[in-house]
Amino acid sequence: MEAFWMVLISCVIGTVISSVISCLPGLHIYNVMGAMVLGLLALETGGTMVPPEIFVPMMIGMVVGWAMLNTIPAVLLGAPDESAMFTVLPGQKYLLSGRGYEGTMITAVGGLAGAFFIIFVLGPFAPKYLPVAQEVLKGHMHWILWVIITFILMSEWPKGGNRGPAGWAKFYDAWKTLLAGLATFFLAGLLGFIILTRSPVDHEVAFQNIMPAFVGLFAIPWCLLNMISAADVPKQRVVKGLEVDGDLILRSVWSGGLGGGLAAYLPAVTGGVGGLLAGHATAQRDERIFIMGQGVSKFVYYVGSFMLLFVPGLGLTRGGGAWMMKTLYVPTTYSDYYLALGSIAIASAVAYLMMSPLARMVLWFIDRFNYRHVSTFALVIIIVMVLAVTGWVGMFIAVVSTGIGLLPVLFGSRRLNCLGILLLPMACNMAGFGEVITRWLRLT
């Protein structure tokens, strides 16, 4: 078969697979890609080599499909991954007013705009400017990370303590969410030090050693929350038009592209953090921009970070998907770059076209089945996946992480603080005193 058809078919298959998987709440595409990598390596061991023309576009399709369609569970099932956390509130507003379909489609338009941004803005300039930017910035990453950490911690505000007589009770009421946020950040950071320095997960599957922690921090608490508190979803309307215009799309691309771009480029910074920074930087107030901007941000974050590996002269590894790809194939040429851009374009189109039917299907599903059962089903899948890949040790990590991940949910602080698991150890390591801390903790 000609390489062109191989690429095209693999890309479409990857997109379709991830589009369907994206509709399941809590299941992350990187976990599925991890399983795929294991399968490819097993084939390789058995003497069957799968050519990169098959698995590279397939993996790109999977990332693109996920970035575009994961909005469906985020808005309609209320179980987003951490990078979609800002979509939740306005998105759920849409859902509760019977406009869940519209909410998902606005985010999808954002994703499509993100694809245009990557292909037509980032694509042509990246090979020329990004290697230079990386050369300039690579020595400054540590303080950039510390500034981001400071911003995350300091931009949370007291949410209570407005009434009642002055005293400890009032003080506690005001500060409990802040304290919970700080506790979450530092507990997650400590967990990060343990896992990144001396992971209890078997070294044979070390490439997934942080997966149980992420599942515990983000996926399981959301599933539990949905199971406990799922509200009655009103009848949803399917519309034929969206209340958006060109100006709105451009402003969304501005805020979302900036947030997603920052998240894609900076190590340990995810879409949620990028969105927070960009939200403050661009100060866009319209709710539709908020939702669409998150669509752009999420797309640029996931797909952009994956694409950085393909940029000639840069080859930056950002995000779990890129790390997994690197174990199988390291792109170096312009041919790889064009392959990536082409696959992104095709996959974006396919994923967008699948958005409407899949959103309708999920709406049909939640109309007929109990919303809580979906979360229970997702939780079972997640637990089976953690057990299958990392065993009981991984499950233990997931349970501990769940305890940490429940803190922001129960205290009403930001779930973003859970990212301390990566931010704190990486910032310390980059600043050169990570080993001092691990030595103090007697981990090294």
Added chain:
Amino acid sequence: MTDSKKVLPGHETQSDDINCPSCGRFVGPASRCPYCKAKIPRRMSLVVFQWAAIFLATVGLFLLYLMARSREVPVVMLGNIQPTMNFGQIRVVGQAATDGRIFRNGGMGFTVSDGTGSMMVFTSQRQAQELEARNMIPKAGDSVNFVGGLNLAEDKSSMRLVSVDDFQLTRAPAATIKLKDITMDLDGSSVEVTGQVMDLVVPAAGSKRPYSLKLKDDSGEVAIKFWQTDYDRIEGKDVLNGAFIRARVTVGSYEGKLDLKLSSGADLEILDGPPSAPAPTPAQKAAATYRQSKPSRARDFSRGRSVAATSLSVSAVTADMDGKTIRVRGRVESITPPQEGTQQPFVLILADNGSRLRVAYWPSVDEVIAIKPTPGALFEVEGAVTVYEDKPQMRVTSGYKVKLVNDMPASQPTVDESKAVPVSSISEADKGQTRVVKGVLGPARSLKSGVAYSLTDDSGTIDLILWNALVPEDVQAPLEEGVRVVATGEVGIYEGQLQIKAAAGRSVMTIR
């Protein structure tokens, strides 16, 4: 619902929770109805879950921390590294294949090899500084033992050093050599030289030139170069001129000329008089001291789980050890599973030099054992000693504590003699392939961390290389000139000569 339970007028939209289930009156948050005294069931407060989450997070994290701390990092051969191990921490026991090189960013890198593969190891700037301060920058040939974090990619893989404290280095003894014998052929190797300092040329202030030390022995004269940082570390540097010294230098070339570099300031020792017998350098002494304070860890077969006890032979287990937790190694004589429908344990009999030890464990433990014991295989078990009828026996409570050491029965040959090929059939095209050869050993030649023999059969001769890190001592012990052996290993080429690098383990066997 009786009339008494009817919702009061105006309360129709209120939640049932605030009305008494018995009389239907409004009771608010009260836990007992003030009217009919009925107990009001209340929802569990969210605060309970908040504290439960905090408890789970902190206690769980502490347990995880203890688990991580007590976990031994598994030793993995570089040749066995799989892409799925990316980001994993592994222990590497091998040799530095290149000198440690300090990069412009202050970090350091060297290549480590363990006979099954090689990999670049990187350190951070801080780690490089600490290693330099401890005179532990590796040189080619030095034995190293450290924990590294894997960074695997399809094109190039590397490791980053996890901890300087855990980095163990044993300097390879450098051959003492006459100055006239130092030629370009030794390019890249470390040698030890002795002689008298004839002159020390100090670079001018602000100059970027190195120090140059002219050294003379009875065979010739050479210049040794080093930098200010090395000079600062030389003990007694003020009396260097005219002194007799012993130094370890790296042979290199610069613009086609011989270039000798002092390995480290700590590798230069000022002698009391003209040199006699070689003595250990300060670096070797330091390495020896370090070794004594932190002995090398034994290879870990536990897939990362902690094993604290020292391995004993079966005969060493006595009734006096009652209650103690020990680790025993022996060959499996028999394994008896419990009879169906009974509550009996699995009974494993370990044997060693005529001694036998009964080891018992429950079926739940057996389920966890990764590789089940089979008769003839060498196993290591860890458990508590109990005494029954004055005889010691062991009780194992964890499946992770029953580990395979070697699945080859003692009586079975480890090298398949029937697969031996004539030496003459091995060519350069076979490089990297595994071959079995059979022949008579020639005289032993000592290498930095191993030994080389020539192996001759009817068709020709080839070098057989045995690295100490790979081939156990008991395998090497019976080998000497004239002994007939069969060996398996990878075909390699060194300085244009073919060689067989004996594989890890019991890869060489004496035959008649």
